[in-house]
Amino acid sequence: DARVTQTPRHKVTEMGQEVTMRCQPILGHNTVFWYRQTMMQGLELLAYFRNRAPLDDSGMPKDRFSAEMPDATLATLKIQPSEPRDSAVYFCASGFSPGELFFGEGSRLTVL
Amino acid sequence: GQQVMQIPQYQHVQEGEDFTTYCNSSTTLSNIQWYKQRPGGHPVFLIQLVKSGEVKKQKRLTFQFGEAKKNSSLHITATQTTDVGTYFCAGYNFNKFYFGSGTKLNVKP
Numbered sequence: 140d141a142r143v144t145q146t147p148r149h150k151v152t153e154m155g156q157e158v159t160m161r162c163q164p165i166l167g168h169n170t171v172f173w174y175r176q177t178m179m180q181g182l183e184l185l186a187y188f189r190n191r192a193p194l195d196d197s198g199m200p201k202d203r204f205s206a207e208m209p210d211a212t213l214a215t216l217k218i219q220p221s222e223p224r225d226s227a228v229y230f231c232a233s234g235f236s237p238g239e240l241f242f243g244e245g246s247r248l249t250v251l
Numbered sequence: 252g253q254q255v256m257q258i259p260q261y262q263h264v265q266e267g268e269d270f271t272t273y274c275n276s277s278t279t280l281s282n283i284q285w286y287k288q289r290p291g292g293h294p295v296f297l298i299q300l301v302k303s304g305e306v307k308k309q310k311r312l313t314f315q316f317g318e319a320k321k322n323s324s325l326h327i328t329a330t331q332t333t334d335v336g337t338y339f340c341a342g343y344n345f346n347k348f349y350f351g352s353g354t355k356l357n358v359k360p
Binding site: 172174181187189194195230232236237238239241242243245 | 350
């Protein structure tokens with residue numbers, strides 16, 4: 140069964156620490172999205188890659204967040220320094236845009 | 252900017268009652284997708300609508316795409332406890348998916 144894999148599944152860290160979340164998209168998919176989900180904001184688009192090229196990261200706080208796709212099998216989302224308001228579930232999704240998106244199980248981040 | 256609004260935010264129904272969630276976009280969409288997220292889970296794709304006025308059915312679920320391709324609805328007939336979860340619409344435009352805020356459905360047995 141092809142699936143999107145995200146690590147870590149859970150992360151608890153202290154304010155000011157660096158956090159890196161990783162995503163392995165489904166092999167062959169040409170688009171990768173990073174979404175953040177909180178109770179208040181629903182699913183918020185952070186970044187979007189097509190064929191590994193970043194197309195849009197306008198939803199991402201650029202001073203502390205960065206997203207990269209070093210190769211076709213890995214997408215990363217980094218927060219440095221982390222803040223309590225970054226606490227959320229971060230989802231990675233891949234697909235053949237504009238078709239179905241396949242979501243990973245998410246990385247639940249808690250910043251104390 | 253592009254916005255996709257979804258109502259209602261919450262819906263509580265008795266098992267067997269019908270349920271509808273509505274999605275409205277500020278601009279014309281290329282297509283619209285619907286996803287279901289079970290509590291504690293991740294969004295799972297349900298369906299994609301592409302054509303103006305399109306209607307698709309999946310068992311008890313009926314999906315509609317408006318004539319102007321700016322609104323959509325999901326209707327569930329005779330809800331069951333297995334329908335519990337949050338339903339999201341996602342409008343596609345300008346190479347991006349814009350998710351609605353979701354409708355959280357609770358079904359009382």
